[in-house]
Amino acid sequence: MFIFDQTILSINYFLHLQPKYLTMEKLQLSQILVKNTSLYATRLDDKSEKVMNFIRVTKQKQEEILKLKNIDQDKLKMVVQL
Amino acid sequence: MQILEFSKANLAFALSNNYTSAALVQTKYHFKYFSEYLGIEGLNAKSILIEDSYISKDFLHDYASYYALCFENYPKACKRVHFFQNQFNEVDFQNIIISEQSENKDFWNAYLGFIVVKPIPLTLIGYTVLKTYSNGTDFDSRNFWGIRQYSIHIFGNEVKIDSLAFQEQDSVLAACATTAIWTMLNKASTDFYTTLKSPSQITKDADSVSHDGGRLFPNKGLNLLQICHAIVNSGLVSEIKQPDYSVFNDEGKIIDTFISNSYLKKILNAYSPIGIPIILVIRVPNGGQYGLHAIVVSGYKQKSPEHIPPQDQINFLSENIEKIYAHDDQWGPFVRIDFENEIDLITPWTIASADNQPTRLIHIVVPVYPKIRLSYEDIEVIVLGLDAILTLFFDGKVIADLIWDIKIDYSENFKKQIIASSLDEKEKFIHVSKSLPKYLWVASCYVADFKIIEFTFDATDVNNGMFGNTLVCYLPSDFKVILSDFLEVNKELLQSLVKHKANIDYYKFFTDKLK
Numbered sequence: 001m002f003i004f005d006q007t008i009l010s011i012n013y014f015l016h017l018q019p020k021y022l023t024m025e026k027l028q029l030s031q032i033l034v035k036n037t038s039l040y041a042t043r044l045d046d047k048s049e050k051v052m053n054f055i056r057v058t059k060q061k062q063e064e065i066l067k068l069k070n071i072d073q074d075k076l077k078m079v080v081q082l
Numbered sequence: 083m084q085i086l087e088f089s090k091a092n093l094a095f096a097l098s099n100n101y102t103s104a105a106l107v108q109t110k111y112h113f114k115y116f117s118e119y120l121g122i123e124g125l126n127a128k129s130i131l132i133e134d135s136y137i138s139k140d141f142l143h144d145y146a147s148y149y150a151l152c153f154e155n156y157p158k159a160c161k162r163v164h165f166f167q168n169q170f171n172e173v174d175f176q177n178i179i180i181s182e183q184s185e186n187k188d189f190w191n192a193y194l195g196f197i198v199v200k201p202i203p204l205t206l207i208g209y210t211v212l213k214t215y216s217n218g219t220d221f222d223s224r225n226f227w228g229i230r231q232y233s234i235h236i237f238g239n240e241v242k243i244d245s246l247a248f249q250e251q252d253s254v255l256a257a258c259a260t261t262a263i264w265t266m267l268n269k270a271s272t273d274f275y276t277t278l279k280s281p282s283q284i285t286k287d288a289d290s291v292s293h294d295g296g297r298l299f300p301n302k303g304l305n306l307l308q309i310c311h312a313i314v315n316s317g318l319v320s321e322i323k324q325p326d327y328s329v330f331n332d333e334g335k336i337i338d339t340f341i342s343n344s345y346l347k348k349i350l351n352a353y354s355p356i357g358i359p360i361i362l363v364i365r366v367p368n369g370g371q372y373g374l375h376a377i378v379v380s381g382y383k384q385k386s387p388e389h390i391p392p393q394d395q396i397n398f399l400s401e402n403i404e405k406i407y408a409h410d411d412q413w414g415p416f417v418r419i420d421f422e423n424e425i426d427l428i429t430p431w432t433i434a435s436a437d438n439q440p441t442r443l444i445h446i447v448v449p450v451y452p453k454i455r456l457s458y459e460d461i462e463v464i465v466l467g468l469d470a471i472l473t474l475f476f477d478g479k480v481i482a483d484l485i486w487d488i489k490i491d492y493s494e495n496f497k498k499q500i501i502a503s504s505l506d507e508k509e510k511f512i513h514v515s516k517s518l519p520k521y522l523w524v525a526s527c528y529v530a531d532f533k534i535i536e537f538t539f540d541a542t543d544v545n546n547g548m549f550g551n552t553l554v555c556y557l558p559s560d561f562k563v564i565l566s567d568f569l570e571v572n573k574e575l576l577q578s579l580v581k582h583k584a585n586i587d588y589y590k591f592f593t594d595k596l597k
Contacts, residue, residue, distance in 0.1 A: 026504050027556045032529040037479040041567030044474060046575055051474065054394055055579060058470040061396075062463045062581040068326055068345075069459050075324060075445070079293050080259040080363050081303025082375035082412070 084132040085172050088165070090117050096130050096163045101203035111430070112207050112250060115414035120165055125194050125213060127165040131175070136162040138198045140209045143280030144255050148299060149202065157201040160208055164236065167192035179237040193241045196234065207250035213243050214416055221386040226407065228359035228380030230272050246359065246380045248415035256281035259304040261411040262376040263312050266359045266449055275451065276317040287315035306445060313449050321457050323349055323446035327425055341443040343421045344401065350382055351400035352458045353448050355491040361447040362408065366431035367439035374444065381407040381416065389482035389530050396469045399487040453542050454490065454521050456549060461488055461523045461539055467579035468537065472527065475568050482530040490541055493518035504556065513554060522551060548584035553595035566596035
């Protein structure tokens with residue numbers, strides 16, 4: 001679980017004030033959220049090791065994907081001949 | 083014309099010619115494959131119809147390029163062998179072909195396709211069009227996205243079947259790579275930008291000399307660069323995907339590299355909506371050694387997604403691909419390939435080899451229309467960042483992990499999906515009335531069975547541009563407000579997760595589109 005230090009908005013608050021957004025066809029947040037949980041626009045703790053490590057790992061994965069775009073010129077000479 | 087009951091012996095006889103006996107035909111991998119594909123466990127053929135003196139345009143080109151110039155007097159006419167799921171005799175068939183076709187719908191519905199037998203030694207399997215096994219787009223169905231409709235004319239009657247043409251390499255004018263390109267072009271040429279060429283023309287398009295500097299014919303195979311040249315000369319461009327998986331020795335040195343099954347699945351899932359078959363360069367076990375071979379994928383089977391608990395690792399819908407179907411010119415059309423562990427593929431080559439030696443993937447050649455300028459990797463990098471942002475936002479409060487589906491598609495298909503979606507009318511109008519490029523990369527994010535948000539990217543843009551195009555949110559507006567506020571509050575920390583030169587513009591686009 002990530003550590004949040006600021007609570008700005010609660011989805012339950014909006015659901016209460018703005019029922020016009022609730023239609024039968026439209027997907028509702030309650031369908032995807034764990035029971036009795038709400039979403040908040042919280043400020044992430046940039047001192048949290050877990051948050052920073054997650055961001056660092058994501059950036060490493062991005063670098064690995066970008067490396068795949070650099071074609072090894074020698075491999076282009078491989079002959080497909082069976 | 084000759085009508086035979088379907089049996090292995092009659093199939094071997096039907097596929098034989100003056101240069102290759104039925105006994106020799108029975109030793110070919112193709113015979114083994116066709117016996118099963120058309121047999122009781124497959125399409126369940128009951129009758130064989132042999133049509134003599136058939137002029138195959140495809141063979142005629144190769145005949146004019148090479149065989150006509152041989153001292154041996156090779157005939158230019160082929161024979162065409164048709165297969166039916168019903169039983170009939172010569173009198174029945176004569177009556178059927180001279181009567182109104184609409185009166186014999188049941189008869190023609192049982193038509194399974196044909197194999198052209200070329201009048202040359204051993205490599206005699208010519209232009210072949212056979213029905214696929216059952217086909218559908220739902221999960222757990224075989225999805226043949228790389229096929230097209232063929233109109234087949236049989237003694238004045240016209241039958242339409244969905245398939246992808248197949249033929250065996252003749253080892254003179256074409257090796258496996260040329261045949262793979264020919265198969266791919268059979269589908270791609272349904273778009274008017276692309277030209278279908280005969281195998282000899284494709285080999286000539288690849289280069290003026292062989293890869294070893296010698297004569298082009300008899301052809302000794304193509305290298306990857308020559309494959310790309312041939313594709314470009316047919317009106318397409320190619321993207322080469324290279325190994326992402328390294329095998330290390332005890333000292334930690336890389337001894338070999340392959341494309342992982344996971345990367346292969348991502349690429350097939352991503353490019354399949356365009357419908358152009360994808361070429362795989364595989365390393366296959368062959369006679370105690372390994373050789374490089376080219377095959378063409380035209381379909382896959384994808385199982386239903388499973389709900390995974392929230393986790394930091396990104397998940398892709400493509401992981402659910404459990405089998406692929408490929409044209410292997412040395413076996414047959416729609417050959418089934420299974421996945422095993424991270425890098426091994428189970429192909430007919432594996433099954434036929436001693437100790438079931440694995441097949442491994444070396445390269446993927448993705449033929450695309452020239453207007454498509456952004457590759458899958460350009461989008462996956464962005465999606466990795468978006469997944470991280472949303473994972474931090476949801477903080478494990480969702481019932482299942484986020485699953486991403488990255489695909490390139492025609493913008494008209496994207497608009498059709500919008501019309502069929504649960505969005506309200508106002509939002510639908512905004513998206514449908516927007517001018518869009520012909521091709522879009524679409525990254526859809528799911529939680530369990532629900533599509534929650536979709537990002538589109540202009541696939542025709544330059545890589546350094548801000549190619550973000552649309553954001554479609556399927557959750558209520560109040561969710562958008564919270565997410566938008568979350569992005570504003572954490573801009574300094576999260577903006578760098580959008581790994582792109584235009585990350586400032588894209589982050590702003592992401593935030594603004596939620597308002």
